[in-house]
Amino acid sequence: MTCPWERRYAQRMQGMGSSVIRELLKLTQQPDIISFAGGLPAPEVFPVERFKQASQRVLETHGAQALQYSTTEGYLPLREYIVKKMCRYGIQANPANILITNGAQQALDIIGKILLDPGDVILTEQPTYLGALQAWRSYQADYVTVPIDEEGICLDERFVEALRAGPKFMYILPNFQNPAGVTLSLERRMKLVQIANHYGIPIVEDDPYGDLRYEGEHLPPLVVLDAEYQENQTPDCNGEGFYQGDVIYLGTFSKTLAPGLRLGWILAPENVIQKCVMAKQGMDLHTSSFTQMVAYEVAQDNFLDEHKTVIRQTYKERRDVMLAAMAEHFPLGVYWTRPEGGLFLWVTLPEWMDAAELLEKAIEYKVAFVPGLAFHPSSAKTGHNTCRLNFSNAQPDQIEEGIRRLGMVITMAMDEHKAKELMAV
């Protein structure tokens, strides 16, 4: 007897399903595996004690409010806090420009809901964030992708070609991009904003790692450059909100505070936020009052700034250990990015190598990563020989050992390939 539910699912579900990579990644959760596959923060740096105090204070002083329904927009003091925080980046916003979401992932879903009709095209970096592809697949979006190099998305003829597809918006991760770890240069940021304004194509700027820079200088977010650009172009645009620009900026507390809270935010022109609020109301009414109030309490007295210093030290060390180990253990012919911040770096294997096959072998040797194909829309015919490594979660000695094993597995694959070539000759 076949299950009648199979005939009941919506068309959009056909695009979603178990992938080979997802099945492989389940294996990486075995406890004895050194996994570079996830995107998890280091649990050692979670400020557990501070959370204990904050939870007590919230429940003591606003217990009933923390446990009651609240507004869809989010806890006002937290939104005011975010406005102040963003102000330091040069973003002039007010709380009407902010919507609190369940992590930045929900922000992506909301953006899909308010902007995407089936068949709409999104321009993304190649590779790009897996979770965005997942979120927007359910809105039956199509993709055009543009390769990145060490300075981020390539604004050359390939970009111009992609624009011809008439994208609904561009999705850009400017800082320490997930998965590739590269950062968009200032020159390209300015050019991208000009193009967005010239063609009237909005930008969704996803910035989960902006606070986690370990070296080099802070670069202004696209939303700031856009505001500056718009001010010069249309000084009398609109008095409401902070700006009527073309950028939707996404932020999160997941990487600086704790992902288990599920707290992120959308910063956008006020009329866009109003649409987002309408959408979110039907999606889950609002984000947990309790977690919002606890996060606000934890962040008080500049705690978050001090805490970010600790995180940066920890992750910088782990990145350095990983880079040093790769230099030592990876064979010739393998290349990788050198991120100035964030959680990830990107490895390019020889063209003939298949990263998914390599992962199968790696799991035997108790080390794991994510094959690069996962970060490409299914329409992209590239990326089979790439992989993403996370350096924030494993401890330094584990990183060292994991990279040693991975180097060994890659070397073995290369040796085998060479042997086969010789046989064929």
Next chain:
Amino acid sequence: MTCPWERRYAQRMQGMGSSVIRELLKLTQQPDIISFAGGLPAPEVFPVERFKQASQRVLETHGAQALQYSTTEGYLPLREYIVKKMCRYGIQANPANILITNGAQQALDIIGKILLDPGDVILTEQPTYLGALQAWRSYQADYVTVPIDEEGICLDERFVEALRAGPKFMYILPNFQNPAGVTLSLERRMKLVQIANHYGIPIVEDDPYGDLRYEGEHLPPLVVLDAEYQENQTPDCNGEGFYQGDVIYLGTFSKTLAPGLRLGWILAPENVIQKCVMAKQGMDLHTSSFTQMVAYEVAQDNFLDEHKTVIRQTYKERRDVMLAAMAEHFPLGVYWTRPEGGLFLWVTLPEWMDAAELLEKAIEYKVAFVPGLAFHPSSAKTGHNTCRLNFSNAQPDQIEEGIRRLGMVITMAMDEHKAKELMAV
């Protein structure tokens, strides 16, 4: 200069927007208004002290886990707890049948995502839950509605007529329905399950108030009756999961523990849950690890059972106060339901009266409710003379005073109407 964003929104956003009722309801949030408009639990009964202890214990014993990313399915001990809880209702489930959601509202959104294509028809009670209409409007669903009476949805020729529209599923709130407060009788429950099976139309059973019965006998949920029905019909259906039936059951902690946590769940056949998990992954990765673990900790040692006794006492008293005050203050020609549980009752005004106009007047006298039109899909041409009253949130003396004012406002409107009729003669 017009804002370019207006041209960018997805088609589904056209169905969403500010309504007259929504604008009116904003006025009901003034602090000096006695509001029967919301659906808020009584903050006096929140177990704040218990939450304080639970938060401490969670952070002390599993701090890093509570703050870290976790699985989309939800915290396993909480899912096991729900399985045990549901077992008392006669539902044989296992954790693979459960997905934790951000309140039952997210469950509605997920169901829309996995089941609804644009133009799909949903069969609902008339009136029905406003939040479900909001959630599914964004999937561009159509509705057929069937009136309810004191025994719930009417399974007569109007129901048969509605079935001809070929609904994708039926949406039923069997216990102390929101908004009308009525309960589906056992006879109709059994008939509904038979019909669902006969026509192969699944049921989405929304049961937020099932635990809040103040009098009368507990009635089995549709999911239990369906499982029993299926067992007789197809004994060898499938060994996996608890059943391969046609009901998706929605539960929540919002009414028994605290809505500010945003915790609900979906109970469904395992293959349906798998689709829900895929959808939720793209929507927000997972529900807050912290709130799930705190809720689990709070619920330990039968606390939730004891606590429900307190809630039931409090709400029963408030319901009784409201019913007594209505009997005293409402004029002849006004009718209302007498709910055996839940949070709401339903008032039917004379046919000529417009509840939205009445609300305007009521707000002047500092009392508020929700006009019944809000609980009808826009295609329904009925309900203008109805309203929903909440009795859980205001304190007894406020309920007494609010109903006195409301009775006065209704009486004035009726007197004015009579005077106009006399003038016209």
